[in-house]
Amino acid sequence: MTSQRHRRLAPQDIPAVVRQVVKRTPVTDIHTHLYPPAMGDRLLSGIEALLTYHYLIAEALRSDRQDADAFWTRATSDQAAWIWRVLFEHQSPLSEAARGVVHTLSRLGVVRDGAWTWEAVRAAARRAATPDDVERVLALAGVDQVVMTNDPFDPEERAWWWRGAEARAARFYASLRIDRLLNQPESAVAQARQQGYAVSLDRTAANRAEWQRFLSDWITQTTPVYVAWSLGADWEFPNESLRTWFLDEVVVPVLETHELALALMMGVERQVNPQLRDAGDGVVTVSLAPLEALLRTYPQIRVLATALARENQHELTVLARKFPQLMIFGCWWFLNTTSLMREITAMRVELLGPTFIPQHSDARVLEQVIYKWDLTREVLAHVLSDRYEALATAGWPVTEDAIQRDVRGLLSQNFWDFVRRSP
Ligand code: RAT
Ligand code: ZN
DSSP, X not given: OHHHHHSBOOGGGHHHHHHHHHHHSOEEEOSOSOOOGGGGGGSBOSHHHHHTOHHHHHHHXXXXXXOHHHHHHSOHHHHHHHHHIIIIISSOOOSHHHHHHHHHHHHHTOSOTTOOOHHHHHTTOOSSOOHHHHHHHHHHHTEEEEEOOBOTTOHHHHHXXXXXXXXXXXXXXXXXXXXXXXXXHHHHHHHHHHTTOOOOSOOSHHHHXXXXXXXXXXXXXXXXXXXXXXXXXXXXXXSSSHHHHIIIIIIHHHHHHHTOEEEXXXXXXXXXXXXXXXXXXXXXXXXXXXXXXXXXXXXXXXXXXXXXXXXXXXXXXXXXXXXXXXXXXXXXXXXXXXXXXXXXXXXXXXHHTTOSBOOOOOOSBTTHHHHHHHHHHHHHHHHHHHHHHHHXXXXXXXXXXXXXXXXXXXXXXXXXXXXXXXX
């Protein structure tokens, strides 16, 4: 067995071996909106949640041209039934998000004998997922660890985390999302004050210390794997803004003290169409100059980064060649499609070798990890097969062991090494 894995592979055998390795290698899903079942309503699951995913809401409203305000007045079960009618009965579910529902239901075995009627599909609906469901779904998707999105400005999260040890759940890791601090500081002040911190927007030593105390308390309580910030095109760094003050005086020192990485999710334009609510955010190409300046100013800070615009992908990948403390990750949101993932993943491998994190699921509903990771595995196997075949053809001894090592890095180890933790 072992000698088999050390055996030099013939180019024609490579695709099958790569596919097998990619299929069996467990994933760390480094950015999701999933939570342990003990967090109750936070964990979305089941057919209604799958259908009322904001990606599908946007697609259904576009297809049917129904008034969005009318959509929002419906009960969730009606919204789900309507989306099914529009996207699955009145047209074929060709989009990635719609195909994802079909793929997921098939893999879960809930649609039998090709009976894709709404009645049959709805019969698969469940209420809150049990811990056993979570285990089963994660096993189907081959996901071992899940990183949540935790908002320190959310009073419910505060109540949950301060309940202590019981808040910890196997497989689920916290990430601290500080959007509010850097994007809506007034609201951050109000929320942090409610939690008992005497913070303000003043650029004073006392305020700096109090904000640092706020973040440090959250870090101690949740032991996040990173601190995250999502932003649009309006970031400038360095400059005289309050945002820069927060970065320089609060965020960076706290990251240093706790030896944490910062995750940047760049290129979201919030509420392009507010009528669509959660489905109303869009994409914007950003300048990467502020990121570059941040990396130069703080070489000791490790930065995970993803960009939402296709137009930013090449520049971001080149930036990662220049700064080892930059780890690029994911084909985010509107990029999580077969064609764009293929393009972006191939480019990243060609420019960075196996030193990046190809994907995160961004799942908001438990079962979504199935279609999102199946697709990622398909794309990754395709891209890697080409590369290993080219290597073998050039004379390099490609072995199963080597493929396994690289894939393990891409699907989980690169992340854990970068954040300096172990799962
Ligand atoms: O991909 C998504 O589901 C988006 O709505 C956002 O969650 C985005 O990933 C974010 O975390 O801001
Ligand atoms: Zn997200």
